[in-house]
Amino acid sequence: MTMPASRVARPSTIEEAVRLLADNGPEAVIIAGGTDVVPNLQMKLFAPRVLVDIKPIRVLQGITIAAAGALRLGALTTLTEIVGSPLLQASYPVLVSAAATIAGPLQRNMGTLGGNLCLETRCLWYNQSHFWRKALGGCLKKDGDVCHVAPGGKRCWAAWSGDSAPALLTLDAEVEITGPRGRRRLPLAQFYLNDGMNRIALGRDELVTSVYLPARTAGRRGIYHKLRIRDSIDYPLAGVAVTLEVDRSGVCREARVAITAVNPAPLLVKEASEWLVGQRYSAELVDRVAHAAIRTGKPLTTSASTPVYRREMVRLFARRALEEAWKNGNA
Amino acid sequence: MHVHRIIAAHDCGKALNPMTVEGQIEGSVYMGLGQALQEEMVWNKGRLMNPTLLEYRIPSTLETPEIESIIVESIDPEGPFGAKEAGEGSLAATIPAIANAIYDAVGVRINTLPITPEKILAALREKEKQRAGNDAPGTNGGSR
Amino acid sequence: MTKELIRLKVNGELREIAAPAEKLLLDVLREDLSLTGSKRGCDDSSCGCCAVLVDGVPMLSCVAIASCYQDCEIVTVEGIAPPGELDPVQEGYAVAGGAQCGYCTPGFLIATKALLDHNPNPTLEEIRLALSSNLCRCTGYMQIYESVKLAIERAQAREAAKTAPVGS
Structure with missing residues (x-):
């Protein structure tokens, strides 16, 4: 496979990057770590004329304390930095737990948080070489008009397959986006559109610049469980993140459950907070929430494991993560 | 599912280079492990669905257990300097060894490869269903 | 172009x-x-x-x-070593069977070098984790771990030789 011919621009400021994106519209593709974008470029999933390398933008790096005790993670923070950050380990363990499962150590050295949040959706019929896809006449998402997963359908079901986003959803994280009209911040839950074709609420001329973790979710117990066939390198086939705040008497004060890789978006399980807050641990309650997690997930035949098994594992992981977070603190 | 340890003894005739023989045994066991548990070429109407190393999953360091190799030396008068093969024999033995270990651990026989957690779960459910059906007084469940 | x-x-x-x-x-x-x-x-x-x-x-x-x-x-x-010389990591892989067909070996050498530069005496679990982005089809990884352990020994021996008094 080969790279499409393109110009490489290396802006050193956010403004410059945004201008490049605005000037080149759909012809521009942002690149940071490259672990997701470069294979996709070689498969000819995108055909940009300009690659905008944002690595030189210093202000996008690192973890800093922001206003009101929030934590700001620059978009270029590497996944290795997240896994090794004592601050995150102490205050936001669910994010560390999730980031530690992403691919393997070498990919984490390159991959960035911003990139992990903007991953392309994945499907067995889409993540293939140009040669492979051409033989089929493409698919709904790229170069064709048929969905091979749900023939006859007009919706793309490619699964959003990242690990950090579900963890961030359980921390009420916000994503900061910069475009020609300035900066805007939105809850991460609104960033994902649950559409395999148009996965994120990011304009062609916009850039994810930071992620904010609010002070109020610091210290929440949390854990992430991931289904994969191989213990390294693999994308998730299903994943569940849980955070809990439990008071001294064992009553749940705050709860979030999020699932990933079983829909075109990472999603919060809406019923979880409603049902768990104010309650004490019971196996029956945890089962009920795990069942709600299954109903939120709609896996289709987009990956190696079957939808039946992935649903089953969403239930198991939700139950297990809730039990661990409730009983053992930061398990 | 996790394989804790594999011990392989292999008759290689005269071990011409013992370190290489051990390496060959361990490598063969590793390939057998992959074939037994996670490697699969998935076809759909003549198309290979997983033509990459990302989707055709050979084991990483994290799933590969400690492999202990034992060289069983003999002399093969037909072989060069008394040597036999040391390349693939241990691969073939690894797959049934793992299948048997699974049967020993959870009591179900899986006879298609790879033996995935999904297949084991389905087999366990099936077994439970049969047991519920056979639970009439006087029977012993009938599992072998 | x-x-x-x-x-x-x-x-x-x-x-x-x-x-x-x-x-x-x-x-x-x-x-x-x-x-x-x-x-x-x-x-x-x-x-x-x-x-x-x-x-x-x-x-x-x-x-x-x-x-x-x-x-x-x-x-x-x-x-990773000057021309004509071998890094302890290379010595380890050469001597202890860490390379069979050799195709993955450069990647393993680099990952091992990076590991030992930061952590000169890793546990087996740390070695496993550090090498978990590298796939090897031949060795079953066992002789790779042996090679890393030998590399650690050789590096320690070189350090000891460096600090030993000259002469004698």
Whole structure:
């Protein structure tokens, strides 16, 4: 496979990057770590004329304390930095737990948080070489008009397959986006559109610049469980993140459950907070929430494991993560 | 599912280079492990669905257990300097060894490869269903 | 095909080449700089054969665009020891059977070098984790762990020899 011919621009400021994106519209593709974008470029999933390398933008790096005790993670923070950050380990363990499962150590050295949040959706019929896809006449998402997963359908079901986003959803994280009209911040839950074709609420001329973790979710117990066939390198086939705040008497004060890789978006399980807050641990309650997690997930035949098994594992992981977070603190 | 340890003894005739023989045994066991548990070429109407190393999953360091190799030396008068093969024999033995270990651990026989957690779960459910059906007084469940 | 001047610091030397801006670091190393130690295994950042050190950190050169790494110190497997000498890591792999067909070996050497540079005496679990982005089809990884352990011993022996009193 080969790279499409393109110009490489290396802006050193956010403004410059945004201008490049605005000037080149759909012809521009942002690149940071490259672990997701470069294979996709070689498969000819995108055909940009300009690659905008944002690595030189210093202000996008690192973890800093922001206003009101929030934590700001620059978009270029590497996944290795997240896994090794004592601050995150102490205050936001669910994010560390999730980031530690992403691919393997070498990919984490390159991959960035911003990139992990903007991953392309994945499907067995889409993540293939140009040669492979051409033989089929493409698919709904790229170069064709048929969905091979749900023939006859007009919706793309490619699964959003990242690990950090579900963890961030359980921390009420916000994503900061910069475009020609300035900066805007939105809850991460609104960033994902649950559409395999148009996965994120990011304009062609916009850039994810930071992620904010609010002070109020610091210290929440949390854990992430991931289904994969191989213990390294693999994308998730299903994943569940849980955070809990439990008071001294064992009553749940705050709860979030999020699932990933079983829909075109990472999603919060809406019923979880409603049902768990104010309650004490019971196996029956945890089962009920795990069942709600299954109903939120709609896996289709987009990956190696079957939808039946992935649903089953969403239930198991939700139950297990809730039990661990409730009983053992930061398990 | 996790394989804790594999011990392989292999008759290689005269071990011409013992370190290489051990390496060959361990490598063969590793390939057998992959074939037994996670490697699969998935076809759909003549198309290979997983033509990459990302989707055709050979084991990483994290799933590969400690492999202990034992060289069983003999002399093969037909072989060069008394040597036999040391390349693939241990691969073939690894797959049934793992299948048997699974049967020993959870009591179900899986006879298609790879033996995935999904297949084991389905087999366990099936077994439970049969047991519920056979639970009439006087029977012993009938599992072998 | 438009070419650009690309300046790379590779194995301590400044190299200038004319190549398309989007050319991958792996291809530049292999085709333009004749450093064929780094291998192409997978094309999709999932096997580790192409690993190189970028400012001391092991990365995958098959998903790195060369022109984006012009400010970095790149070390390939050819550069982990001076010409004619072997790094303890190379000695370990050569002696203890860490290489069979050898295709994955450059990637393993780079990942091992990075590990031992940061953690000179890792546990088996730490070695496993550090090497978990690298796939090997031949060895079953056991003799690779032996090679890493031998590399640790050789490095310690060299350190001891360095600090030992001269003469005697």
